[in-house]
Amino acid sequence: MPTLGAESATRLLKLVQHAVSMFLLVVLFSILQYVFDMHFVCSCRPGFHASGLLYLVLPPLILTFVVNIVEPFYRRKPFSSQRVFRFYCPSSCCGHYVIKLIIRFTSLTALWISLVFFDGDWYFCLKTNLNSTQTGMPCKKNLTYEEERTRDYYKTMSLDIGLGLCCSFLFLWSISEVWRAWKPGYRCGAPYYSVVYDNLLAEEVGNHLNEELQKMAKEKAEKLCENYIKSIRHHEHLENGENVFEISEVWGNVSASSFYMTEVEREKTGENNHEQEQ
Numbered sequence: 001m002p003t004l005g006a007e008s009a010t011r012l013l014k015l016v017q018h019a020v021s022m023f024l025l026v027v028l029f030s031i032l033q034y035v036f037d038m039h040f041v042c043s044c045r046p047g048f049h050a051s052g053l054l055y056l057v058l059p060p061l062i063l064t065f066v067v068n069i070v071e072p073f074y075r076r077k078p079f080s081s082q083r084v085f086r087f088y089c090p091s092s093c094c095g096h097y098v099i100k101l102i103i104r105f106t107s108l109t110a111l112w113i114s115l116v117f118f119d120g121d122w123y124f125c126l127k128t129n130l131n132s133t134q135t136g137m138p139c140k141k142n143l144t145y146e147e148e149r150t151r152d153y154y155k156t157m158s159l160d161i162g163l164g165l166c167c168s169f170l171f172l173w174s175i176s177e178v179w180r181a182w183k184p185g186y187r188c189g190a191p192y193y194s195v196v197y198d199n200l201l202a203e204e205v206g207n208h209l210n211e212e213l214q215k216m217a218k219e220k221a222e223k224l225c226e227n228y229i230k231s232i233r234h235h236e237h238l239e240n241g242e243n244v245f246e247i248s249e250v251w252g253n254v255s256a257s258s259f260y261m262t263e264v265e266r267e268k269t270g271e272n273n274h275e276q277e278q
Contacts, residue, residue, distance in 0.1 A: 028066055042125035042138040052126060056116060060108035067104060110169040117162030120155035127154050224263045228254050 043049050116122050121138070128134040128150075137147055228250055235247040253259060 028063065042121070043129065044125075044136040044139040046129055046132055046135050048126070048130065052122065055122060056113055057109070060105060060112045063108045063112070064101065064105045067108075068101070107169070107173075110165060114162045114166040114169065117158045117165065120158040123158035123161070124151060124154040224260075224267065225254070 043051065125138050128137045134150065137143070137150065140147070143151065231247065231250045235250075253262075256262070
């Protein structure tokens, strides 16, 4: 029963963390849309300008960085930052990370551009700037009847483009989800409980592996910390003020953020020079 309770708590925590991550992403997306829409002003000058391109690229780039920071915070392991600063990055992991980053940026860009086209102001500004006879129209306060019809035409076209982009993005997303769900051995139209059993079996296999690996990790941790724990226990039996320098060094070692990586490397190289207090 305690194990079941712990597993339920872990699942609930993961769900909450996913929900918080998605909520933060949606809030940031809404803020960016509001800020960029509020401050977007057409240049009303002929030609295409770099600011128009930045308006399409920078928001999804910001969102991509935020997702990379927020989304995986609950999956980080202790001392994982040490691997980054030590430039420990296998080529396969780096390649997978870059591909994932590109896909994420592309997805957010498609979503952001769809919203930009839904609004219509950016497209209206672009089309009039590319047409010398219509340049400056978005900056006019009072439009003629023909100019209003031109504005409505461009905004309607922008909405159509936005709907097309959104539909295409969702279609590709649906295809990718179907492809991910199409696992080896998948049977189309399989009985319901057969699928349920396969899912439960996969989950139980994962739980069993976690339990066994946790036991192995505990044994390894006890071995890595054994000498340090003995030193601390030995110090507790000494009179106050004795052996202060040595115990301070021990506390400094175990408190260092690189403690785990340092001890693992020492064990691999057989250079564990930590001396047990006698």
